[in-house]
Amino acid sequence: MNQIFDMALPNNGMGILIFQASSIHGLGLFTNDDLPASTILCRRLGLRTALSLRDKRAIIGIDGIDPAVPEDFIFKKINHSCQPNATITDTGCLVNIERVFGDTEITVDYGQLLTGSSWSAACLCRSPNCRHIICSIYN
Numbered sequence: 813m814n815q816i817f818d819m820a821l822p823n824n825g826m827g828i829l830i831f832q833a834s835s836i837h838g839l840g841l842f843t844n845d846d847l848p849a850s851t852i853l854c855r856r857l858g859l860r861t862a863l864s865l866r867d868k869r870a871i872i873g874i875d876g877i878d879p880a881v882p883e884d885f886i887f888k889k890i891n892h893s894c895q896p897n898a899t900i901t902d903t904g905c906l907v908n909i910e911r912v913f914g915d916t917e918i919t920v921d922y923g924q925l926l927t928g929s930s931w932s933a934a935c936l937c938r939s940p941n942c943r944h945i946i947c948s949i950y951n
């Protein structure tokens with residue numbers, strides 16, 4: 813099941829990342845363990861070059877870019893939050909940027925990936941600093 817993913821956590825990441833109903837949107841990506849900041853939650857393998865912003869949008873499945881790569885199923889479950897607890901590195905790693913506790917939804921800020929894109933959507937993250945719209949934070 814995880815042929816494309818090199819789960820960097822003990823026990824090959826089994827049981828660390830799970831899908832469950834999200835209060836933000838649909839099924840989200842959650843962890844069921846307490847993890848220190850900067851833990852590599854998973855990594856997309858098979859990369860020949862560093863990920864561009866467009867690549868990152870594609871593996872998450874936003875901005876109308878969908879390469880239909882089923883192996884990206886983990887990344888496609890990552891919801892946006894205006895107060896994210898994770899990021900996707902240029903080397904394809906999903907890394908939490910703060911300590912997370914069990915039953916926490918893993919989120920990234922799509923706005924950081926939307927430079928040069930006019931894509932936008934209503935934000936439902938309900939964080940205290942919610943911008944109420946998901947769009948590039950740099951344009």
Ligand SMILES: [Zn+2]
Pocket residue numbers: 893894895935936937938939941942943944945
């Ligand atoms: Zn928001």
